[in-house]
Amino acid sequence: MSLEKARELVEGIEDLPTLPEVVIEITRLVENPDTTAEDVYRLVSTDLSLSATMLKLVNSAFYGMPKSVTSLEKAIRILGFATVRNIALAAFVFDAFMTGKGKFDYRGFWLHSIATAAACDIMAKRLRVKDIGEYFVYGLLHDLGMVVLMQYFPDGLTRIREQSMQAADVDVPKVEEKEMGCNHGELGAALAERWEFPASLVSVIGSHVSDEMAEGNKREVAIVRCAGNVAHALEIGSSLSFLIPYIGEEVWQAAGISPDQLGGVMDETLREMEHSKAFIDLLYR
Amino acid sequence: MRSVKIKELKSGLILARDVEDAAGNRLLTVGTTLSKGHMALLEGWRIAEVWVEDAVTAVAEAPAEPETPATKDAGEEALAEAKKRLAARFEGRERNAWMKALHEEAAKRLAAPRFWNPGENA
Numbered sequence: 001m002s003l004e005k006a007r008e009l010v011e012g013i014e015d016l017p018t019l020p021e022v023v024i025e026i027t028r029l030v031e032n033p034d035t036t037a038e039d040v041y042r043l044v045s046t047d048l049s050l051s052a053t054m055l056k057l058v059n060s061a062f063y064g065m066p067k068s069v070t071s072l073e074k075a076i077r078i079l080g081f082a083t084v085r086n087i088a089l090a091a092f093v094f095d096a097f098m099t100g101k102g103k104f105d106y107r108g109f110w111l112h113s114i115a116t117a118a119a120c121d122i123m124a125k126r127l128r129v130k131d132i133g134e135y136f137v138y139g140l141l142h143d144l145g146m147v148v149l150m151q152y153f154p155d156g157l158t159r160i161r162e163q164s165m166q167a168a169d170v171d172v173p174k175v176e177e178k179e180m181g182c183n184h185g186e187l188g189a190a191l192a193e194r195w196e197f198p199a200s201l202v203s204v205i206g207s208h209v210s211d212e213m214a215e216g217n218k219r220e221v222a223i224v225r226c227a228g229n230v231a232h233a234l235e236i237g238s239s240l241s242f243l244i245p246y247i248g249e250e251v252w253q254a255a256g257i258s259p260d261q262l263g264g265v266m267d268e269t270l271r272e273m274e275h276s277k278a279f280i281d282l283l284y285r
Numbered sequence: 286m287r288s289v290k291i292k293e294l295k296s297g298l299i300l301a302r303d304v305e306d307a308a309g310n311r312l313l314t315v316g317t318t319l320s321k322g323h324m325a326l327l328e329g330w331r332i333a334e335v336w337v338e339d340a341v342t343a344v345a346e347a348p349a350e351p352e353t354p355a356t357k358d359a360g361e362e363a364l365a366e367a368k369k370r371l372a373a374r375f376e377g378r379e380r381n382a383w384m385k386a387l388h389e390e391a392a393k394r395l396a397a398p399r400f401w402n403p404g405e406n407a
């Protein structure tokens with residue numbers, strides 16, 4: 001099992017950032033049915049950097065706020081607890097790995113992730129799914145495994161990139177398996193597990209690479225993959241692969257999008273990117 | 286060894302140095318014999334020039350592409366260029382209506398003059 005191998009690799013990382021106490025506390029609070037917005041607010045506001053990142057995220061159009069939200073408490077009420085928890089997780093990962101070790105293009109990587117998140121959000125809104133906020137974070141963190149590679153296995157990643165560029169039809173996840181013993185989806189899932197991320201997030205991160213669609217969260221995975229291709233085709237940021245991956249009919253269908261809707265999704269994605277300047281500026285500060 | 290602009294590259298030239306992106310990631314390895322596909326990739330990566338060996342290996346050139354009619358307006362030209370650039374990245378993966386639409390619709394947006402570019406805002 002390559003997930004086993006991924007867990008082993010993650011276990012072996014020595015300087016892995018630990019989840020801050022405040023994020024762990026938020027997770028705990030959110031799982032408790034008696035928690036009030038006041039409780040969450042009191043906790044989040046103890047962490048200035050988290051509060052700031054959260055407000056930037058909230059105001060970055062992703063959550064469709066009619067006006068700029070300046071009050072954290074209001075933001076928490078509007079977003080709901082599950083989303084607050086996910087934003088806290090995303091803010092932590094983003095902060096920890098916004099820039100990093102090695103010679104890789106972190107800015108390009110995150111731009112691609114933000115664009116994927118924007119496209120995810122738009123597709124989910126079009127489908128009127130219940131937990132729209134979740135989709136944004138799925139998009140933002142789906143390539144967590146790439147961060148692990150960039151940060152902790154730069155030589156392996158360099159070899160993967162070299163081999164992936166040599167021919168047109170290289171199956172990148174296969175190359176990853178050959179070099180690392182697992183693909184970047186599994187690597188990301190192993191880290192998400194270790195950080196005790198919500199099960200749905202672990203599962204989306206883990207299975208977005210494979211063509212076989214995981215039964216439990218078909219729609220989530222399909223949307224993340226299709227959104228990734230939208231970001232890819234629009235050349236926003238950079239991802240490992242220069243080539244745009246093929247996505248089969250059944251996956252597009254599971255994402256609930258028809259071919260003639262793609263142009264509209266792209267326009268909305270670009271618009272969301274424009275509105276997300278405050279968030280994107282975090283990358284350029 | 287000499288440095289050659291991407292637009293002036295020909296198939297059959299051999300890379301004399303690794304090609305790296307701005308972040309230092311190796312994209313192509315020294316010794317690679319350049320093909321049309323490589324050149325499209327290099328354009329897509331926005332590499333300006335590369336180092337090649339002086340000796341040229343003999344490779345039959347593909348017939349030159351037809352010239353762009355002078356009447357074509359800038360918009361059409363930008364669209365054609367965006368389509369071409371994407372074609373190198375799709376490599377014939379437009380095997381269903383979605384992938385086809387993805388290519389065409391993205392090209393239109395990439396060709397639009399006010400395309401969002403975070404690098405410019407920075």
Ligand SMILES: [Fe+2]
Nearest residue numbers: 142143208209
């Ligand atoms: Fe990925």
